[in-house]
Amino acid sequence: MTFPFGHGTTTGIYLILYVVTLALHVVLLSYVLVGAGWLAVAGLRGRDDDPVSRTFRDWLPFALGAAITAGVAPLLFVQVLYQQRFYTANLLLSHRWMAVVPALIVGFYALYLGKTARAAAWPARRRAAVASLAALCFVFVAWSWTENHLLALRPEVWTSMYAAGRMVHLEAMQAPRLLLWLALAAPVAATVAGWQLAGDAAALRRLRVVALAGQVGALGAGAWLLALLPAAWRAPVEATEGVVWLALVVAGQLAATAGWLWAPRAPRRALALASAGLVVAILAGAVVRELIRWHASSPVPARVAAAGGMPVFLFFFVGNAVVITLLIRGARRHLTG
Amino acid sequence: MILGSLAAALPFYPVNDFGPAMKGMVIGGLGIFHVFLAQFAIGGGLLLCYFQWLGQTGREPHARRFLDGYFKILVLISFVIGALTGVGMWFTTIQVSARTIGVMVDEFHWIWAIEWTFFCLEVAAGYTFLRWGDRLPDRIRLRLLIAYAFAAWMSLFWINGILAWQLTPGGWLDGGGVWAGFFNPSFWPSLLYRTVVAMALAALAAAIVINTMGDLAREDKRRLIVRAAHFLAPMALMAPLGLWYLAVIPADSRSWLLGGSIAMTMFVGIAAGASLLIGGYAAVGLLMQRLYINGATATLLLALAFGATGAGEFVREGARKPFTVRGYLYSNSLTPDEVATLRRTGSVVDDPYPLRDAARYPTAQLQTGAKVYRLQCSVCHTMHGANALTDLAGTWTDAQLRMNIAELQHTKPFMPPFAGDAAEVEAIAQLIRWETAGAPRRWPDTTGDAATLRQIAAWLDEAGTAPGGAPRPAPAAPAAPEAP
Numbered sequence: 001m002t003f004p005f006g007h008g009t010t011t012g013i014y015l016i017l018y019v020v021t022l023a024l025h026v027v028l029l030s031y032v033l034v035g036a037g038w039l040a041v042a043g044l045r046g047r048d049d050d051p052v053s054r055t056f057r058d059w060l061p062f063a064l065g066a067a068i069t070a071g072v073a074p075l076l077f078v079q080v081l082y083q084q085r086f087y088t089a090n091l092l093l094s095h096r097w098m099a100v101v102p103a104l105i106v107g108f109y110a111l112y113l114g115k116t117a118r119a120a121a122w123p124a125r126r127r128a129a130v131a132s133l134a135a136l137c138f139v140f141v142a143w144s145w146t147e148n149h150l151l152a153l154r155p156e157v158w159t160s161m162y163a164a165g166r167m168v169h170l171e172a173m174q175a176p177r178l179l180l181w182l183a184l185a186a187p188v189a190a191t192v193a194g195w196q197l198a199g200d201a202a203a204l205r206r207l208r209v210v211a212l213a214g215q216v217g218a219l220g221a222g223a224w225l226l227a228l229l230p231a232a233w234r235a236p237v238e239a240t241e242g243v244v245w246l247a248l249v250v251a252g253q254l255a256a257t258a259g260w261l262w263a264p265r266a267p268r269r270a271l272a273l274a275s276a277g278l279v280v281a282i283l284a285g286a287v288v289r290e291l292i293r294w295h296a297s298s299p300v301p302a303r304v305a306a307a308g309g310m311p312v313f314l315f316f317f318v319g320n321a322v323v324i325t326l327l328i329r330g331a332r333r334h335l336t337g
Numbered sequence: 338m339i340l341g342s343l344a345a346a347l348p349f350y351p352v353n354d355f356g357p358a359m360k361g362m363v364i365g366g367l368g369i370f371h372v373f374l375a376q377f378a379i380g381g382g383l384l385l386c387y388f389q390w391l392g393q394t395g396r397e398p399h400a401r402r403f404l405d406g407y408f409k410i411l412v413l414i415s416f417v418i419g420a421l422t423g424v425g426m427w428f429t430t431i432q433v434s435a436r437t438i439g440v441m442v443d444e445f446h447w448i449w450a451i452e453w454t455f456f457c458l459e460v461a462a463g464y465t466f467l468r469w470g471d472r473l474p475d476r477i478r479l480r481l482l483i484a485y486a487f488a489a490w491m492s493l494f495w496i497n498g499i500l501a502w503q504l505t506p507g508g509w510l511d512g513g514g515v516w517a518g519f520f521n522p523s524f525w526p527s528l529l530y531r532t533v534v535a536m537a538l539a540a541l542a543a544a545i546v547i548n549t550m551g552d553l554a555r556e557d558k559r560r561l562i563v564r565a566a567h568f569l570a571p572m573a574l575m576a577p578l579g580l581w582y583l584a585v586i587p588a589d590s591r592s593w594l595l596g597g598s599i600a601m602t603m604f605v606g607i608a609a610g611a612s613l614l615i616g617g618y619a620a621v622g623l624l625m626q627r628l629y630i631n632g633a634t635a636t637l638l639l640a641l642a643f644g645a646t647g648a649g650e651f652v653r654e655g656a657r658k659p660f661t662v663r664g665y666l667y668s669n670s671l672t673p674d675e676v677a678t679l680r681r682t683g684s685v686v687d688d689p690y691p692l693r694d695a696a697r698y699p700t701a702q703l704q705t706g707a708k709v710y711r712l713q714c715s716v717c718h719t720m721h722g723a724n725a726l727t728d729l730a731g732t733w734t735d736a737q738l739r740m741n742i743a744e745l746q747h748t749k750p751f752m753p754p755f756a757g758d759a760a761e762v763e764a765i766a767q768l769i770r771w772e773t774a775g776a777p778r779r780w781p782d783t784t785g786d787a788a789t790l791r792q793i794a795a796w797l798d799e800a801g802t803a804p805g806g807a808p809r810p811a812p813a814a815p816a817a818p819e820a821p
Contacts, residue, residue, distance in 0.1 A: 017450075061381040062464050065416050068424065069460045072453050075427065079442045084348050087435040090428060091351045098432065100423040110416045111816075163691045200510040247677040301443075308515035309447025313454070327484055331465050331477055 004239055005301035013310075014080050014300055020287045021073035026282055029069035033142065034189030034210065035060045036107070036135035039114065039258025049280045055196050055245055059271060060111045060134075068104065082152065082274040089152035089169075095168040096193055100141045107137030132202060139182070146178045153233075153293060176224035183221050187216020187256050188282070191274045195319055198267050211274070215253060229292075234292040247288045252281030345677055350691050352711045357722025361432040363656065367429050369647040371422035373538070376531060376646070378415035381407070381491050384568055390481050393475035399550075399557050399566060405471065411560030412467055412489070421608040434716055437661045443771075444497050444509075445679050448519060452495035459488035468510075485702040492689045493531060498804035501527045504586055504657050507724050526581040533578065534570045534646065536616065540568035548632035559629040569619035575612055584681030587663065589806040590656040593751060604648040611645035658751035659804060667712045667753035676756040677802045679771070684757040685709055698771075707770030709761045720772050731773035738766040739789070743796035750805030757797050759793040760784065 003021075005012035019324040024336040035056035042048035048057075078086050090097050113119055113323040151157070161169065189209035193229045229237065238243050255277025299305075342627050355363055385404055391399030442449070462484035471480055498519035504508065509518030545564035556818060583591055593601045615638055622628045630638075661668050668745040671679070685708040692711075698704045710720070718724050741748040743762050745755045755762060763783055771780050784791060 001652055016474050062468070065420065065460055065464065068420055069453075069456050072424070072456060074451065075424070076446055076449050076453065079439070080446050082444065083439050084350075087439065088350060090431045091353060091435060093431070095352050098425070098428055101421055101428065105421050106416060106425075108421070112413065112417075148406065157690055158351070161690060163441055163693060165693050205789065221394070304443040306444075306445060307444055309445075311449045313447045316451050316454045320458045324458055327481060329464055331469050331473055331481065334473055335469055 001296060003245075003287060003294060007297075008292070008305070011299045012108075014077055015290065015294065018019065018077035018081060019283060019290060021070065021077065021285050023069040023279075023282045025074055026286070027192065028063055028070050029138075029142075030185035030188035031063045032060060033135070033182065033185045034214075035063065035193075036131055036138055038189075038210070039131035040128050040135045042256065043124045043131055046124045048124050050129075050206070051197055051200050051218060052193060055193055055203075057115055059196070061115060062106065064104075064108055064111060076188055080300060082293060085155070085297070086148075088155075088158055089148045089233035092158060092161050092167075093144070093148060093153060094167045095167065097144060098198055100144050103137040103140050103231040106168050107134040107141075110129055110134035110137070117178065140146070143174075146174055150174060150177070153296065173225060173228045176228060180218055180221035180225055182194050183214045184219030184281075186217070187254050187274070188278055190260070191215070191256070191271060191278055192275070194267070194271050198271060201264065201267075204263050204267055208260050208263050212257065215257050215260075215286055218253070232296075233292045237288060237294040242291055242336040245284045245291070248284035249288060252277045252279070252284060256281060263313050263329070278318070284327070291319045343569060347671070347679075347687070348439075349688050349690060350716060353432060354715070355719075357719060359717060359719050359723040361654070361717060362723060363424075364429050364433045364766070365647075365651065367422060367425055367662070368654075369643075369650050369695040370648055371419070373643055373646045374415055374422065374495070376535040377538045377542055378411060379486075379489045379536065380535035380568065381411045381415065381542065382489040383536060383566065384484045384736065385411075386479065386486050386545060387436060387568070388564070389479045391476070391564060397561070399561060400564075402786040403543070403547060403550065403561055406550065407543060408467065410542075410546060412463060412519035414807070416463065417817060419454075423541065424772060427773035434661060434670050435667075437666060440666055441499060441503075444515060445502075448495050448515065450793065452492050455488045455491040455495070459485055459492065462488060478573065480543070490532070490535075494528060495533070496527045497531060498524055500653075503660075504590065504653070504663050505743050506663050506665065523582055524586040526578050527583065530575065530578040530582060533574055533644075534649075536568040537572050537619075538642055538646075540565045540619075541615070541635060541642055543568075544630050544635035545632055545639060546634060548630075551726060553650060556627060557617055562630055563627045566619055569616070570624060571613065572619060575616065579609070581712070586656060588808075589750065590658075593658070594652060594656060597723070598751065603654060604651045604655070608645045608652060610776050611641045611648070615641055615645070631804075659746065659753040667756075669716050669753055671713070671753070671756050673802065674732060676754050679756040680797060680802060682758070683761055684712055685761065686792035687739070688712060697776070699778055699780045700767075702764050702782045702784050703768050703780060705761065706764035706766075706771075709757055709765045712769060713756055714765070718770070726769050727773045730769050735766065735770065739793050740796050742766055743793050744800035746803075746805030747800055752805065754802050754804065755797065757792045759797060762793045762797065762813060 004015035038056055039048060039053055039060075042050070042053045047053075110130050110133045114127055114134070119127055119130065119262045147169050150171060151161075154169075154171075157169070166194045187210075190207040194204055194207050194211075199209070226234075226237075237246065255282060257277075259272075259274030259277060262273070385408060385716065388397070388400040388404045388407075391397035392404065427438065439654065462481050464474075465487060466478065470481065473481075497601050498521070501523040502518045502521050505520050505521045505523040507513070507521035509515070509519075509521070544562050547553075547561045547565065553561075556614040585596065589597075594605050596602050618638065623630065657663060657668075659667055661670070664673075666672055667676070671684075685705065688708055692698075692704055692708075695704055698707060710718075710726070718726050718729070720726055730741070733741065739762060742755055742765060743759075745752045763786075767780070769784060771777070774780075
């Protein structure tokens with residue numbers, strides 16, 4: 001079977017939409033996770049008034065709003081593709097799973113609070129506490145999604161977990177998986193922030209440390225995760241198509257790493273290279289992640305695939321993207337004269 | 338292998354217990370809160386366009402100051418809590434009725450995807466305005482606000498079609514597809530009614546915000562409030578829109594609202610009464626006499642509007658009974674076809690999820706009853722908390738229990754037909770009896786009582802599997818007397 005059309009064209013279209021919208025969500029959530037973490041650490045060190053901190057503080061509320069909005073689409077398509085798995089994992093995790101919503105609300109307001117004029121007058125450590133609270137909330141949400149994803153892939157534990165009334169699913173793969181996500185978030189966030197601060201050499205140097213540390217962490221966590229994959233999950237990854245996608249991940253990561261190493265000499269070109277590499281790595285990584293679940297699942301039922309509305313969606317998808325571009329461009333053109 | 342098999346007609350999901358709170362209270366609580374905030378955001382967008390226009394045309398000197406303050410509140414409330422309670426609604430619906438939201442996603446995922454593109458437009462326009470609005474000329478400010486308001490209203494347009502479809506699926510039931518279901522009979526009255534509500538909420542919230550603008554003179558505040566109150570004027574349309582809505586919903590649903598179910602009728606009364614009070618105050622005090630309204634009064638009016646929203650949502654949800662998708666899926670997530678099948682096979686024999694408290698039940702029959710309760714009853718009832726079975730049926734005699742459950746859709750026509758065999762009726766009857774008796778450690782097992790099971794089977798046959806509003810099966814013709 002070849003991804004994504006091995007289960008038929010319609011299932012393939014849903015998979016493509018899922019992967020692409022997930023990738024967009026990943027870029028934004030990476031910025032939020034790393035930005036909040038950066039502010040927490042910088043605040044604890046009493047040095048949170050640098051350009052990188054100011055940029056993160058300024059943009060994080062918007063980034064979280066955009067991340068949540070972008071996350072609605074993959075949340076929708078995952079229900080189309082893997083309905084019973086996803087719902088069962090939700091139900092088994094129960095109240096623990098539902099806690100992601102208040103956690104996000106708390107995190108959201110903490111970001112807004114950190115941006116207020118009042119917070120600017122506080123001691124750095126108090127601001128660090130607020131940023132730490134936000135970062136903890138987001139890490140909790142990341143952990144919950146990792147847990148949910150793994151549980152959805154484990155139908156063999158569903159009945160025993162339900163019978164025991166447990167609302168937590170722990171397994172060995174969870175730690176490397178979560179670490180992999182967190183580590184990969186670092187170069188992504190650094191690259192986005194790099195574009196925001198492309199003219200600031202000192203800021204780029206600091207971001208480079210974050211990006212490269214993230215790449216090293218991702219390498220370690222990825223290797224750890226691969227070592228723990230059960231044979232049935234490893235098979236699709238080690239098959240030819242899996243290896244091709246994995247190679248794309250590696251190529252993208254190498255390009256991103258090269259870009260960051262090169263950043264001090266030609267920032268914009270280096271950031272372009274890093275961005276291109278990360279786009280490839282995120283998309284290919286999302287496919288590798290999906291291969292395991294996809295091989296264990298059935299095609300989208302014909303009744304569901306026949307549901308009407310796709311042409312109208314495509315019309316509004318393109319139309320609203322154009323409107324958004326025009327609105328932002330119109331505003332920026334006026335601001336920049 | 339997934340439990341219950343993805344290909345199976347009836348997927349089994351783990352069922353969670355919410356203690357004394359019935360599941361409808363859980364989703365209703367969050368749902369009302371979310372709807373209130375979402376409608377505030379929609380009306381707020383329209384109101385901001387109006388005030389931007391007032392400001393840039395010189396009609397209202399303080400319009401821009403109010404607008405910028407109001408917008409920040411709108412962002413802080415609707416972009417954060419509004420957006421996240423929207424996600425929360427999805428998660429909560431999965432918790433309460435995974436199959437219902439599954440059916441909705443299966444049928445309307447492209448509609449939801451379209452709605453998502455408008456979320457993106459709303460967020461992009463809103464944040465662009467928030468970030469740069471104070472440095473932009475009026476022309477671009479208005480453009481951004483119109484885009485924001487249009488996107489917010491379009492999100493209502495799309496979700497309204499899905500929600501209205503649940504009560505009035507229209508041509509969808511006859512195979513008409515997504516658009517026949519989307520533009521269903523209650524689509525337009527519901528959309529227009531919600532738009533009026535959204536405008537009213539925005540106006541009342543504006544009155545509160547204007548009162549917090551401490552450096553404005555009272556006369557300036559009064560003038561702004563009267564301007565905002567223009568958004569209350571469409572409330573005059575609520576009565577005809579409500580009547581239109583009543584006219585297009587199914588006759589049995591209408592009968593619940595108009596006296597058939599006194600609880601529902603009371604909620605209709607609360608929604609109508611609260612709306613009338615707000616509308617009357619707006620018409621006389623704000624629009625005719627152009628009075629000042631202080632912050633406390635505005636807050637009280639907004640609280641009344643919250644009550645009206647809550648009552649209205651309760652009515653909308655309740656009117657669907659016994660369905661969650663009219664004619665297609667019952668409240669307990671079983672389809673009419675499945676009910677007919679489960680009458681023969683039993684409903685819980687294939688349920689892979691064990692009871693968490695199996696040891697609590699002294700007999701296997703009571704365990705079966707607990708599983709039947711979990712599958713068929715627990716979405717709307719608890720055993721000892723809200724809408725408790727022991728309160729509703731604990732005083733019935735054995736025969737009453739058996740007959741009323743076997744003929745459930747005729748006992749109360751807003752209940753679905755019982756979806757199981759005679760042994761399961763007896764099991765749930767014994768469970769209710771046992772729970773009412775205080776869950777004693779010993780309890781007789783009546784599984785082998787053939788005469789009782791035969792009688793229950795006869796009641797089940799008599800009731801049929803059609804919903805309660807449908808005509809009952811004709812009684813069997815009496816046997817012809819033998820010829821002498």
